[in-house]
Amino acid sequence: xxxxxxxxxxMALLSVRDLSVAFETRDGLVRAVNDVTFSLDAGKVLALLGxxxxxxxxTLRAILGLHPAVRTRVSGEVLxxxxxxxxxxxxxxxxxxxxxxxxxxxxxxxxxDPVYTIGEQIVETLVQHRxxxxxxxxxxxxxxxxxxxxxxxxxxxxxxPHEISGGMRQRAMIAIALACDPELLLxxxxxxxxxxxxxxxxxxxxxxxxxxxxxxxIFVTHDLGVAAEIADAAAVMYAGRIVExxxxxxxxxxxxxxYTEGLMQATVRRGxxxxxxxPIPGAPPNLIALPAGCAFAPRCPRAYDACLATLPSxxxxxxxxxxxxxxxx
Amino acid sequence: MSPGNGAPPLLEVxxxxxxxxLRGGVFQRTHAWVRAVDGVSFDVYPTETLGIVGxxxxxxxxxxxxxxxxxxxxxxxxxxxxxxxxxxxPPRMKRLRRDMQLVFQDPYASLNPRLTxxxxxxxxxxxxxTPRAEARDRARALLGRVGLDPRLxxxxxxHELSGGQRQRVNIARALVLDPKLLVLDEPVSAxxxxxxxxxxxxxxxxxxxxxxxxxxxxHDLNVIEYVSGRVLVMYLGEVVETGTADALAQSPKHPYxxxxxxxxxxxxxxxxxxxxxxxxxPPNPIDPPSGCRFRxxxxxxxxxxxxxxxxxxxxxxxxxxxxxxxxxEATVAAPAC
Numbered sequence: 001x002x003x004x005x006x007x008x009x010x011m012a013l014l015s016v017r018d019l020s021v022a023f024e025t026r027d028g029l030v031r032a033v034n035d036v037t038f039s040l041d042a043g044k045v046l047a048l049l050g051x052x053x054x055x056x057x058x059t060l061r062a063i064l065g066l067h068p069a070v071r072t073r074v075s076g077e078v079l080x081x082x083x084x085x086x087x088x089x090x091x092x093x094x095x096x097x098x099x100x101x102x103x104x105x106x107x108x109x110x111x112x113d114p115v116y117t118i119g120e121q122i123v124e125t126l127v128q129h130r131x132x133x134x135x136x137x138x139x140x141x142x143x144x145x146x147x148x149x150x151x152x153x154x155x156x157x158x159x160x161p162h163e164i165s166g167g168m169r170q171r172a173m174i175a176i177a178l179a180c181d182p183e184l185l186l187x188x189x190x191x192x193x194x195x196x197x198x199x200x201x202x203x204x205x206x207x208x209x210x211x212x213x214x215x216x217x218i219f220v221t222h223d224l225g226v227a228a229e230i231a232d233a234a235a236v237m238y239a240g241r242i243v244e245x246x247x248x249x250x251x252x253x254x255x256x257x258x259y260t261e262g263l264m265q266a267t268v269r270r271g272x273x274x275x276x277x278x279p280i281p282g283a284p285p286n287l288i289a290l291p292a293g294c295a296f297a298p299r300c301p302r303a304y305d306a307c308l309a310t311l312p313s314x315x316x317x318x319x320x321x322x323x324x325x326x327x328x329x
Numbered sequence: 330m331s332p333g334n335g336a337p338p339l340l341e342v343x344x345x346x347x348x349x350x351l352r353g354g355v356f357q358r359t360h361a362w363v364r365a366v367d368g369v370s371f372d373v374y375p376t377e378t379l380g381i382v383g384x385x386x387x388x389x390x391x392x393x394x395x396x397x398x399x400x401x402x403x404x405x406x407x408x409x410x411x412x413x414x415x416x417x418x419p420p421r422m423k424r425l426r427r428d429m430q431l432v433f434q435d436p437y438a439s440l441n442p443r444l445t446x447x448x449x450x451x452x453x454x455x456x457x458x459t460p461r462a463e464a465r466d467r468a469r470a471l472l473g474r475v476g477l478d479p480r481l482x483x484x485x486x487x488h489e490l491s492g493g494q495r496q497r498v499n500i501a502r503a504l505v506l507d508p509k510l511l512v513l514d515e516p517v518s519a520x521x522x523x524x525x526x527x528x529x530x531x532x533x534x535x536x537x538x539x540x541x542x543x544x545x546x547x548h549d550l551n552v553i554e555y556v557s558g559r560v561l562v563m564y565l566g567e568v569v570e571t572g573t574a575d576a577l578a579q580s581p582k583h584p585y586x587x588x589x590x591x592x593x594x595x596x597x598x599x600x601x602x603x604x605x606x607x608x609x610x611p612p613n614p615i616d617p618p619s620g621c622r623f624r625x626x627x628x629x630x631x632x633x634x635x636x637x638x639x640x641x642x643x644x645x646x647x648x649x650x651x652x653x654x655x656x657x658e659a660t661v662a663a664p665a666c
Contacts, residue, residue, distance in 0.1 A: 051521035052492075151609070165610035166385075195384035196548065200592035201605040222521065225594025229601050248598045266526035268551040269596055273574065276533070277555075279526035283491050 012039035012079075013184060013216050014063065019076035021058050021067060028288040032058040034240040035076070042183060045210060045217040047227035047248070050237035051263075053284055056220045059237070060186050063218070064103060065093050080184070098129040098180040106189040108169035112161040118145075118172045119157030125179045144175040149205060167198040171205070178209070184216045191226060203229050224267055228252060233320070236260050239285050239295035245314075246321035256323035259296045294325070302327055337411065338372035339510060339542050340396065345369045345405035347391055351615065361615050365391040367566040368405070373510070378536070378543040380557030380574065382550055382589070386614050388566040389546045393514045396544065397431050398422065409510070427457060430503035434515035436495035440487040446498045447472065447483035450505050457506060471501045475531060493524035497531065504535065512544045517552060529556065550593050554578050559647065562586045565614050565622040568641065572648035582650040585623045621652070629654055 021033040033055040040046050048056040061067055063078050065085045078085040080096060088096070097103075105111040113121060119141055126137035145153035148171040161169055170190060177185060187206065191199040207230055210217050221227055227234050227248065234251050236244040236259065244257040255261040262280040282299040285291060291298065297307035306326050315328040347366045350359040366388040373379045383389050394400045396407055398414050407414040409425060417425055433439040440449055450468035455461060469479035475497040477483075487495055496516060503511055516532070517525040533556070536543060547553050553560055554574050562570040562583065570583040581587045591606040607626050612618060618625045624634040633653060641649040644658060 051523065167610040195611065196550070197384065197588055197592045197605075197607040198610050200594075200602060201608065203594075204602060204605045223594070224522075225596045228596050228598045229594050231598075252596070252598055263522060266523045267596070268526070268529070268549075268555050270551055270554060270578065270593070272551075272555055277526035277530055279530060280523035281527075283493065283524070 013042045013081060014218075015039040015077070015079040016059075016063065017077040017079070019059065019062055019078060020074070021055075021062050022073045024071040024073070025288075029073075030287045031290055032240050032287060033062065034290075036237075036240075036242055038235055038242065038245065040184070040216055040218065042216050043210075043214045045219060045230055045232045047231035047234040048218060048220045048237060049222070049224065049227050049234050049263075051222055051284065053239075053287065054237040055240035056222075056237050057188055058240075060103075060188055060218060060220050063186060064097060064101060098125070098182065100182060101184040101186060102177040102180065102182040103186040103188065104170075104173055104177045104190045106192050108166070108173045108193075109161060111173055112169060114161055117158055117160055118164070122157075122172075122176055122179055125176050129180045140179070141175075144179060145172070147178065147209070148172075148175045150175075165198075166194055167201060170194065170198075170202050174202075174206070174209070178213070181213075182215070184218070185210075186218050186220075188220045189222070190219075192221070192223070199226075206230060224252075224263065236263075239290060240287060241295065241324065243296065243325070244321075244323040246317070250318060250321045254317070254321075256317045256321065256328050257296075257325050258300045258302055258327070260323075262299075336375055338408075339375045339410060340373040340544070341406075341408040342372070342396065343370045343406045343408075345392070345395055345407065346403045347388075347395055347400065348403055363615050364566050364617055365614060366395060366402075369563075369566075369568055370405075371561055371568065371571065373542060373544060375509075375542055376536075376540050377558045378545055378556050380553035380560040381544065381546045381563060382548065382553045382560060383563035384548060384589075384611050386565065386611055387563040388614070389548075389563055390514055392563075393431060393512045393544070393546055396512055397426070397429050399431070423457075427506040428508050429510045429512065430506065430508040432496075432499050432503050432511060432513045432516045434518050436492055436499050436519065437487060439499055440495060442487055445484050445486060446477070446490070447479065449487070449498060450502045453502065454505055468501070468505060471505055472498070475501045475504075475535075476527075477501075491524075492520050493528060496520060496528055500528075500531065500535070504539070507539075508541070510542045510544065512546070514546045515548065516545075518547065518549065525552075532556070550589055562589070565611065565617045567622060567638070568651065569623060570648075570650045570652075571641070572645070572650075576645060576648045582644055582648070582655055583623075583652050584627045584629055584654075586650075588626075 017037050019033055019036040023030040023032060036059055048059060050056040062074060067074060074086060080100060122141040122144060123137040126132045126140055141157060142153055145156055150156045150171050156164060156168060191202050194202060219230055231248045233247050235242045238259050244260050255264055265278040266280055280299055285295050293308040293310055294312055297303040312324050312326045314322040314324050316322050317328060345366055346368055349363040349365055351361040351363060352359050381389050395402050409429060414425060447465060447468050450471060451464040454464035454467060469483055472479045472483060477494060477497055517528050520528060545556050557574045560574050560577050561568055564585050570586045581590055588606040609626050612625055620635040620638055624630040639651045639653050641651045642655060643649050644655050
């Protein structure tokens with residue numbers, strides 16, 4: 001499933017090795033993603049969990065090669081079906097996008113084009129990427145809306161994005177993402193902007209589609225609850241690094257990294273009334289001046305000298321479960 | 330709603346209504362009305378926390394603004410400490426505003442970027458006639474209390490702070506006039522989980538220290554259950570259920586409240602959601618369904634639900650629900666409101 005430190009296996013659909021992304025800004029070099037390594041097999045769901053600024057969305061965009069070359073430094077390998085995304089020319093990357101990998105964004109209102117109907121946008125995708133004629137593409141567009149369970153597909157096809165509800169827009173965006181039968185779906189907080197009753201529907205839909213179509217999914221989220229609903233495994237990110245990787249049940253039962261543990265304790269759950277919450281003190285570090293040791297050490301209740309001095313490497317906790325923490329060693 | 334410990338309510342809201350006109354065309358004619366808040370009544374007793382929960386478009390933020398008279402209602406009354414807020418003259422209103430303060434969701438948009446945070450907190454004291462030097466001292470003391478060392482942070486600007494720190498500034502600013510009531514509109518929704526817990530703990534501590542009364546608005550049911558004594562569940566501008574946080578968590582009555590609880594992720598990979606509890610999105614508040622506004626998404630909808638809206642009926646001690654399913658078991662003795 002997820003190979004943490006053991007290196008990537010040959011047959012993985014996606015294999016990311018030592019991925020680093022840094023942005024040049026006026027204030028200095030922002031080290032958004034640092035030496036991220038993970039792999040994902042076909043048909044599996046990985047949650048990239050983290051708070052704002054942890055590097056989860058930047059990682060996701062790097063998989064598609066979406067970061068503009070200007071003032072961005074990308075290093076490391078992103079092997080998608082054995083081919084390094086960072087070494088392909090733009091034309092070859094364009095073929096990967098849509099056909100092999102596609103993306104669903106948090107805000108469907110900004111990701112969809114406001115001046116075209118939903119139908120036109122799906123048809124356009126099919127004509128461009130699949131070379132279908134307009135009639136064939138229209139028929140397929142209708143099928144796709146059925147697939148994402150839009151109740152009245154004809155009306156949705158004829159609607160502009162602003163004319164339909166947030167949940168419907170998100171379904172339409174998923175339909176576009178699925179238009180070219182991708183093997184890997186990258187989902188960037190696709191339910192965060194939605195109401196909780198609608199979030200439940202979209203999560204359920206994504207899980208259903210994932211299983212029926214055998215999709216591999218990377219699901220970026222800040223929400224532990226969402227990860228618990230959808231993922232087979234999770235990678236927890238902090239200050240641009242993966243600090244823990246585990247099968248999802250292991251992560252919830254035996255969080256090994258103090259940050260993961262802190263996050264679980266800080267999350268308000270049902271039936272917690274009357275008990276004080278246990279927050280993580282302090283705030284995440286500045287990505288321009290990352291500390292030498294473990295980036296979480298200044299907030300960690302169990303940090304000792306070594307944590308401040310040297311960066312911990314991954315230590316195995318159980319099968320497929322590893323944490324970047326000196327305490328685990 | 331039934332009284333708490335015999336003390337009169339601090340805040341009484343009766344039949345509050347606000348419809349916003351939608352204008353269009355060359356003559357800016359009103360062609361539709363957004364029925365944001367429609368006949369909402371409730372009481373808030375001293376030192377309690379009333380949670381208001383609902384999805385986008387349910388009118389919870391409009392309600393917050395109506396309580397503080399930041400916008401004028403179309404109908405209904407708001408009484409604060411027995412005084413009719415709508416009838417207050419401008420000088421009287423200024424006095425009332427000291428006692429009722431609002432904390433907004435977006436901690437950045439609600440801070441003046443040109444003021445240091447010390448000045449931002451001192452500002453309302455100065456407006457209310459406190460000498461500058463004293464205002465600054467009190468502002469600095471309060472910044473210290475909310476966890477921002479004034480020597481380190483006092484002279485900084487909002488953009489130099491993190492989201493959690495900004496929300497602490499907003500809380501300090503709301504408290505500087507020693508209010509009795511704090512209306513908190515999604516105060517932790519924009520914050521990361523680890524920071525959210527810090528701010529929630531701070532709010533709970535401040536409430537106990539200063540005997541504050543909170544109206545706490547959130548879309549997050551877990552947060553609402555955690556902070557509130559009583560909860561008001563809103564759907565499309567109306568109250569559908571109200572009761573103690575415990576009663577609602579243990580036996581939610583209204584099909585909408587039930588769905589809201591069932592939709593929240595379980596945080597347990599072994600207990601995943603079997604099916605989504607509700608289909609469809611909340612309807613547009615511009616043209617809400619007739620009768621019970623929830624009926625279009627309700628699994629138990631009957632023909633009569635479309636005919637007339639159900640009124641709030643008592644189904645237990647301090648527990649009321651607006652749903653025809655509970656007519657039979659409604660307790661007759663308990664008066665509404």
